[in-house]
Amino acid sequence: MPYEPPTHSVERSIRATTGAKIVAGVDEVGRGAWAGPVTVCAAVTGLRRPPTGLTDSKLISPKRRTELAAVLEGWVTAYALGHSSPEEIDELGMTAALRLAAVRALEALPVRPDAVILDGKHDYLGIPWQVRTVIKGDQSCIAVSAASVIAKVRRDAMMAELAGVQGEYAGFGFAENAGYPSPVHKAALEDQGPTPYHRLSWAYLDAMPRWRHLKKTRLSAEAAALESGGQLGFDF
Structure with a gap:
């Protein structure tokens, strides 16, 4: 199924209505994984024509995605990555962990963006x-x-x-599933238990009686408020 290629229309609108000169695009990966960090990339592209085939990463084959990423890293004006660890996700909850990773990415850019285009409908960045x-x-x-x-x-x-x-974690299939749920991942968890890279506040542990005692609850009241729809009212 063909997809319409992405454009600069939103960026042009932001520039016209706000006067912003530097606009960063921000997206995340790893939100639904059982293991590994949540990772956010902030990219500044200007208004140049993009490489052929650019679209949402989920719509591109792994081989083509890897090739395209190598091209993009040299094509963008600037990019930076930010991560929140499994421990931070467990303590803060996903909303606050996403914000932490995004702020790390944005602050690692060589110039501070005047505006940010954030994928999705929820602004987890805030003021x-x-x-x-x-x-x-x-x-x-x-x-x-x-x-x-x-x-x-x-x-x-x-x-x-x-x-x-x-070879310690080879049985979890991380090279194939990237820490997301899969039959191989589930079987390894049930047999060996979570690794230091697993999120211990995730519900998958509820279905594993042998390891259920390892489940953690979040310690941060602010994080709990965020997860339930509260306002972003603190800084990292």
């Missing part, structure tokens, strides 16, 4: 960032598409490396 949320922004916005591809390829590579650490 002081000027944010425009775009549903399916990873398909429609060039900067967000670029961020989605780079984030996916980089995180997948990180998870594949874990599978090769002295």
Whole structure:
């Protein structure tokens, strides 16, 4: 099924209505995984024509995605990655962990963006960032598409490396599932229990009586408020 290529229309609108000169596209990967970090990429592209085939990373084959990421890393004006660890996800909850990773990515850029295009409908960044949320922004916005591809390829590579650490975690299939649920991943968890890279506040442990005692609850009241729809009212 063909997809319409992403454009700069949202970025042009932001520039015209706010006067912003530097606009970053932001996307995340790893939100639904059982293991590994949540990773956010912030990419600045300007208004140049993108490489051929750019779209949401989920719509591109792994081989083509890896090739495209290598091209994008040299094509974008700037990009940076931010991560939140499994421990931070367990303590803070996913909303606050996403914000932490996104802020790390944005602050690692060589220049501070005047505005941010955030994939999805929820603004998990909040003040002081000027944010425009775009549903399916990873398909429609060039900067967000670029961020989605780079984030996916980089995180997948990180998870594949874990599978090769002295062969210790090879049975979890991280090279194939990147820490997401899969039959191989589930079977290894039931047999060996969670690794240091697993999120211990996730519900998968509820279905594993042998390891259920390891489940953690979040310690942060602020994080609980965020997860239930409260406002972002603190800084990291």
